[in-house]
Amino acid sequence: MPTIAVVILVLFSAVLAGVIAVRPAITVSRAGKILAFGVLFFLPLFSLAFGMQNEMQRSESTAFCLSCHTMEPYGKSLQIDDPSYLAAAHYQNHRVPANEACYTCHADYAMFGTFKAKLGGLRHLYIYYLGKPPLPQDIKLYTPFNNRECLHCHLGARSFEQGATHNADPATLPAIKANTLSCVSSGCHDTVHNVGKWGSQVKFWNGGS
Amino acid sequence: MEAGDGMGRRLRISGTLVILGLLTEALCLVWSRPIAFVVLVCVGGALIGLGVLFFLYSLVSAGSHAAGSSNVAREKQ
Numbered sequence: 001m002p003t004i005a006v007v008i009l010v011l012f013s014a015v016l017a018g019v020i021a022v023r024p025a026i027t028v029s030r031a032g033k034i035l036a037f038g039v040l041f042f043l044p045l046f047s048l049a050f051g052m053q054n055e056m057q058r059s060e061s062t063a064f065c066l067s068c069h070t071m072e073p074y075g076k077s078l079q080i081d082d083p084s085y086l087a088a089a090h091y092q093n094h095r096v097p098a099n100e101a102c103y104t105c106h107a108d109y110a111m112f113g114t115f116k117a118k119l120g121g122l123r124h125l126y127i128y129y130l131g132k133p134p135l136p137q138d139i140k141l142y143t144p145f146n147n148r149e150c151l152h153c154h155l156g157a158r159s160f161e162q163g164a165t166h167n168a169d170p171a172t173l174p175a176i177k178a179n180t181l182s183c184v185s186s187g188c189h190d191t192v193h194n195v196g197k198w199g200s201q202v203k204f205w206n207g208g209s
Numbered sequence: 210m211e212a213g214d215g216m217g218r219r220l221r222i223s224g225t226l227v228i229l230g231l232l233t234e235a236l237c238l239v240w241s242r243p244i245a246f247v248v249l250v251c252v253g254g255a256l257i258g259l260g261v262l263f264f265l266y267s268l269v270s271a272g273s274h275a276a277g278s279s280n281v282a283r284e285k286q
Contacts, residue, residue: 007238014231017260021224024217036220040264044227044257051234051253055246067243125243 003058006050013043059121065102068128073136074102077193081203086184086192092205095153109152137196147179219267223260230256 016039019026026032058064066075078091078101087105090096096104107117120142127133154160155177165188166173175181183189233253237245 003238007235010231010235010238014228014235017224017227017231021221021228024220024224027216027220036264040220040223040227041261044231044261047231047234048254048257051238051249054238055249058241059243059246063241064243067241121243122247125247129244 001050001054003054006047006054009050010047013039013047016043056118059118060100060103060107062099062101062103068124068133070128070133070136070139071102073195074193076204077195077198079204079206080198081205084191085194086189088205092207105149108146109148135196139195144182145184147176147181147183150183151177216267216271219263219270223264223267226256226260226263228260230254230258230260 016035020036020039027036062075062078065071074087077085078088080088083089087101090105091098091101103117107113160166161173166176172181176183184192230253233256234249237249237253240248
């Protein structure tokens with residue numbers, strides 16, 4: 001449900017609750033009792049459920065992640081005009097949805113992955129508002145990046161399965177699929193965001209959304 | 210439900226809590242900051258929850274009052 005529709009529902013519920021609060025006498029009749037039950041029980045709970053669902057959906061957006069100052073350089077890294085930057089190449093070529101770029105790669109695709117991502121987000125909020133947020137260049141992943149997240153899209157793709165480098169050694173492809181050889185390991189796709197390591201010659205692409 | 214008695218007062222309190230919760234929720238929905246979600250759940254959700262629970266409590270207490278007064282009437286007869 002679009003945000004504006006949820007806001008209208010919430011305000012409508014508030015107005016009806018206001019009517020009950022100002023004139024409780026209307027609940028004397030049977031119709032008034034039914035109205036009171038709908039207004040003070042069903043509508044607030046529906047409004048809360050829709051509002052929370054809306055916020056959860058918003059928390060998956062790129063704009064939401066980048067609204068923390070600490071994340072600004074990571075957002076900027078998506079605009080780097082260099083295809084060797086993995087995050088930029090994925091974002092600019094829409095290999096991931098541009099409006100959910102962070103979430104697509106950083107939410108794990110295992111069971112409860114979404115739940116874990118939301119919990120991680122709450123932890124980030126706590127650190128951001130009540131803790132001491134690290135410098136952008138000092139931010140590290142909690143665990144090494146799992147190939148499962150890459151293979152969610154790339155597994156079975158011709159460019160991945162028949163790529164020259166992936167097949168140069170017959171042991172490489174099985175090792176990637178078994179997550180024993182990381183996609184982002186040194187010498188492979190190791191330039192991801194590289195925040196704090198950009199040289200002065202780095203250029204930015206201003207197109208896209 | 211009699212409007213002028215304690216039930217009316219409880220409905221007012223319940224309605225006020227729900228209104229405050231809903232207004233908090235509306236503000237959070239248009240406020241595009243990460244903290245908005247936490248405020249929505251912790252403040253808006255808590256106010257709405259309290260309002261709803263208070264409304265349910267008022268229904269239960271009104272029901273028990275009604276049952277109590279009907280028992281007294283029967284005993285008098």
